[in-house]
Amino acid sequence: MCHYCGCRQIPLIKEFVAEHETVTDAAGDALRALDAGDPLRARELVSAMAVELLAHWQGEEEGLFRVMRDDPEYAEYIAALEREHRELAAFLERVDLARPEDVTGLRRAVDELHHHIAKEEDGLFPASLTALTGEGWDRSIEAWRKAHPDRTLHGAG
Numbered sequence: 001m002c003h004y005c006g007c008r009q010i011p012l013i014k015e016f017v018a019e020h021e022t023v024t025d026a027a028g029d030a031l032r033a034l035d036a037g038d039p040l041r042a043r044e045l046v047s048a049m050a051v052e053l054l055a056h057w058q059g060e061e062e063g064l065f066r067v068m069r070d071d072p073e074y075a076e077y078i079a080a081l082e083r084e085h086r087e088l089a090a091f092l093e094r095v096d097l098a099r100p101e102d103v104t105g106l107r108r109a110v111d112e113l114h115h116h117i118a119k120e121e122d123g124l125f126p127a128s129l130t131a132l133t134g135e136g137w138d139r140s141i142e143a144w145r146k147a148h149p150d151r152t153l154h155g156a157g
Helices: 011-035 039-069 072-094 100-131 134-147
Strands: none
Touching: 011 039, 011 100, 011 134, 039 072, 039 100, 039 134, 072 100
């Protein structure tokens, strides 16, 4: 994540970044559990990761992404991010960590997830600072709240 633009001071972006950290922590812990011979723990962590990602993606796609994709400058970039969401969701839905090829696939998926997150945190999130109007931020925040009914977005109106 860049530290120069100030986007991580925006409450919604701060939440998206925190969700990224939660997911990547779970992913790393799952890989370490597999390396330690604990596939049950790895399965729990992958399941937790999938649950967190579904809410995260809903908040992004129905909020920030929807608002920003109205601008042709961002439409293709966002479409690619959404395709990556679908690909990872499909993989997590069918992954079987008893299969060596799926363990290899999980390692690859985690690596791809890190690249995906960089595209959001270093590209789209900083761009949102100039792309969104007050109404766009309000729509984005409302979508995040709908995706996370049990959480509070601190610092947002």
